[in-house]
Amino acid sequence: MITFLRRLGQDRQGVTIVEFALVAPALMVLLLGIFDLGYNVYTNEMLQGAIQRAARGSTIEGAEAKQASFDAIVTGEVHTVAANAVLTFDRKSYASFSRVARPEDYSDGNANSICDNGEPFEDANGNGKWDIDPGAAGFGGARDAVLYTVTVKYPRLVPIAAWLPGQNKDFTLKSTTVLRNQPYGVQGAPKAPPVGNCP
Secondary structure: OHHHHHHHHHOOOOHHHHHHHHHHHHHHHHHHHHHHHHHHHHHHHHHHHHHHHHHHHHOOOOHHHHHHHHHHHHHHHHHOOOOOOEEEEEEEEEOOHHHOOOOOOEOOOOOOOOOOOOOEEEOOOOOOOOOOOOOEEOOOOOOOEEEEEEEEEEEOOOOHHHOOOOOOOEEEEEEEEEEEOOOOOOOOOOOOOOEEEOO
16 A cells, blocks of 8 residues: 555656646637737727728718718628628718817816816817817818817627626727818818807
């Protein structure tokens, strides 16, 4: 019996399979995570290329009538990679690049970085209230800068969310581009924006 136990303690057969069983789960999660990351990066690159092409087409006169076809081009290219993706489109126009996605100017009299207490602001979009983004919806006019945003939500390629905490079963990408409309007409002369007061 002692001889048998001594031989059993020195026997190294099967050690490799035990070591692999210990390492395999972590290795599989790592590999699947890399596959998921690569898939998301590739989908993002497809989205970037598609919105650049669609945005260039959107800068010509009369492009607003072709909005559905531009969106369909982007949707088709993204669906070649992520077949179940749901896409959301948003376009906002601005008089100049310097105004893109910037809040309306206001005088911060009480230095709290919030437009409040009747502080005056420039109502750039003329809607009567202070906006963090004063862009007008749509394609805009000649020479306007247009911010084109596409949000894509699709199920992950591998169910990584089941193994890693804090992960969702769906992945969301957001891509934007800004282009100036072609000079197919005269841009409206900039008017001094009306002044409003913050609540």
